Amino acid sequence: MKWPILYYFVLCVLGALVLSYLKKRFGQIPQTAHEALTELKAKQSVDYSGVFRNLLAALVILIFGAGVGPEAALLGAIISLSVWQSDKLRYLYFHYDEQEQQVFWTKIQRLLHPQQFVQRYDTMLAPVDKKKLKQVMNGLFIVNGLVVFTFLMKLVGHPSFITKLGTGKIEMASLWLILPALLTAFVIGNAYQWLQAALAKLCQPFEEKQSILVTFGAACIFLFVILMPRLLFSGQSFMHLVPSFGSQQAWYILVIAAIMKLVFLQVCLQTGWIGGDIFPVVFSAILIGFAVAQFFPTIDSLFVVAIFATSLTTQILGTILVPGIFVGLFFPITLWPIVVLVLFLQWLLKNKIIKSN
Template identity: 45%
Template sequence: MVVKAILLFLYGLLLSAVIGVIAAAFLILEGAMTGLVWTSDNQVIQTILIIAGSVILYYLLKRWPELPQTAHDSISELKANQTIDYQDVFYNLLITLVILILGAGVGPEAALLSTIISLSIWQADNLRYFYFHYDELKELSIKTALAQLLNPFKYRQRYDETKAVKIPTIVRLKKLLYLVFIINGLVAFSILLKQTDQPSFILKLGQSHWQLAQLKILPVLVIGSYLLALACKVIYNFFCQFMNKINLSLMTRVFLGALGIIIVMWIEPDLLFSGQHSLHLLIGAWSNKSPLFLTGMAILKLALLAWCLNFNWRGGDIFPITFATMTLGFAAAAVLPQYDNLFVVTIVATAVMSELSSPIVAGIFLLFFFPLNLSPIIVLVAALFFLKNKYMPKLNLKINNEV
């Protein structure tokens, strides 16, 4: 039993490392191919490439109409079936790759999280096969046993509640092992990204010297941000309902999505892609822009996100919403120069993102970008919206969260 447990543990480490490597390889490939597609600064050439790429996307979506999947899709499938069909996981990444490298205003996190969830079920199925067929594997030669264990899809065992081990100590051990495997996958993911010098999506926005006296502006900013975010959600839901009533063909939807990307490319190319590598604009090229310009850019960014999501250019919304909400925060800070700059940005970004995405996502995600002394403000604002969602559900207009 000891040998079996050790081998099972080592097998799990190997599989979790493979998942981490696949996730990192996807981001590396996305960055490399994006650089190739957008090498030219000629907007006519870029327009031609987007149109050509949309043709490829159309044929991919025609072949796999249910893709690309998001984490929400994967979790829903897991809840419904107690398992996930992970056979299409690489097609999911391929379609997402095409969408991302063509400049769509969506993020990679939706496909990545969906892939990780799917491959985690794949890992569990492989470990389950090892556990229940260990005696058979022992009788095989090392070469044959390894060939079976390293086969990506053939030798695995799906979850069966009647066969599941329910001994409390083993269940607790399984949870601990899964935690170790998650950490191991994250380590493999981080090492590969670091070794290939991938740009970090985390950007520190500077230092804050806010004072307690400035808290008087917090209620005003929170209410104003909430009303603005609510207006965005009402418009988004109206747009979704309108588009759902129009029976457009897949080809029309894909090319309308491409048209939106092309228009934004001609108006303001910095708004293309997810926004994760464009945050530097807020403390660089856009630092002296007017509040009206910044507000316009934030609204256009959200409009591109909504446009892409509704016309089959699906992806994550966390990074685009982060960019848009921070841009709105800097617009508000420009209107209120008497207050600490990042103090205002923090309140507005957290409030708007809490309403458009979720308080938990906003509360955790934004902590990475702001200085430590603003953490209590982020937590406070996110907590206010969490309580609002809990006790005022009727005011919650749902937005399609694609992650």
């Protein structure tokens, strides 16, 4: 292309205009999984009327290169649609006789109507003697969802969203690396939280002027398009190249890339280009892991990466279980014990800090 910079500039401007319009029209969208779960816990339901506009906003954010993951907005939409489906089933349960008296097309229209013919959750109507059955059914639904998801992925030939980084082995004599990994994670995690707070404070005066924030975010995306295009999006598409990239580039290049990815993530989140943070954080943590591995050429590199990536991911995100499981999926099963060990030590340290306070 003759004018690639102009082309990218036009794309970023277009993305900013579309996202600014959506936010001006519909408010602070897309809704994230955390927001949906918070609403669900508080109200025992969610407002699912805006699920498709949330998906549209998430699509705009993702296709125009924001350095965020797809999981937050997609899970938020899944939660909303799941509640809608539950309300439909609940309506069918309480109005079964009435529903059966309708003609076929009326039944279909009632079941598919987006807003009407739903029964919201009511604690007064909920049976109190079936909590154990509810727990069992929830477990079965989770297993069913995972099985169906795996089946559909294989049926359509879709590649896995998890990329295995290679093969590795645990080296018992090198377990001492866990201590510097935890210390490094503590420092970087606190620096990331400081960055998050600083950017939030800088953006606070513009909370009522979302178009300004979105435009600034688009300008940052344009800079990354020109200077660091590999850091666009969540990092998932580049993950399969990380092992070769990590072994060929100097350690300081990897560290700079990891830091800039985290900065880019926070800039996007604070300027309204909302999305998930697990993929970008895991991507950065793995890059830092490969950088550290260069200082220990006699130790299995993936063993070093597993220790540092697990420590960094859980510390930066502030939670242990879900990020820990997620980062472990990128490593071979032979390294899972070391991932579990690091997670256990993180859990002990977190509990000790909480008790001391």
